[in-house]
Amino acid sequence: MAHKFADIMFTDAVKSIQIDYGSRKMYTRMEQGTADYNNLIGPNEAAFISARDSLYMATINETGWPYVQHRGGPVGFVKILDEKTIAMPDFRGNRQYVSVGNLTKDDRISLFFMDYPNKIRLKILGRVALVGLDKPDIITKLQMPNYRGHIERGFVIKIEAFDWNCPQHITERYTLPDIEKSVCALQDKITDLESQLANLKPQ
Ligand SMILES: Cc1cc2nc3c(=O)[nH]c(=O)nc-3n(C[C@H](O)[C@H](O)[C@H](O)COP(=O)(O)O)c2cc1C
Incomplete structure (x- = not known):
């Protein structure tokens, strides 16, 4: 399978609806070829992620419910570690720990990065490793000295796939x-x- 995002997201149920609505043929093209793509962070993705000050993050809970939460910080709070890995600090909040609890059972996340002025969005699928403060090699990379947030842990995210979206229906x-x-x-x-x-x- 070539386009990794399509590979993961175009399940049988999704493909069946694409057939019903006449878009299946168009999307089979994304699945052709042998080499994978849309799975490694290139210069465009790295620059886009590094310019963001927030994102939306979906996790899955033990009963299968999706849960979306906002994560934010200073511009550049999400770091590019290598072409397969990004990382961000998890700042202390209301201490419900819904996302973190979910991630202890299922490490999959879906991220949504928005650039509202330019009407661009980037979707990422990945797997999260929760990194404690006892791992200074990672945590020091995530510190933002002039920011008020208190880091409780790091999220180190192995990218599985990404996809860019069109600007439709985004208000600047x-x-x-x-x-x-x-x-x-x-x-x-x-x-x-x-x-x-x-x-x-x-x-
Ligand atoms: C005092 C305080 C109260 C908060 N109240 C809420 C709230 O009611 N709802 C919410 O979604 N986030 C709230 N937040 C922000 C969340 O705590 C923060 O986004 C956190 O990362 C959420 O993680 P979780 O949803 O995974 O548990 C609050 C933060 C603080 C510091």
């Missing part, structure tokens, strides 16, 4: 730093115009 949203960048240029312009105006006033 901007962070405060994004807005400040644009507003800063406008403020400079206003200051400049105000000083020109002041010079025009009769003395």
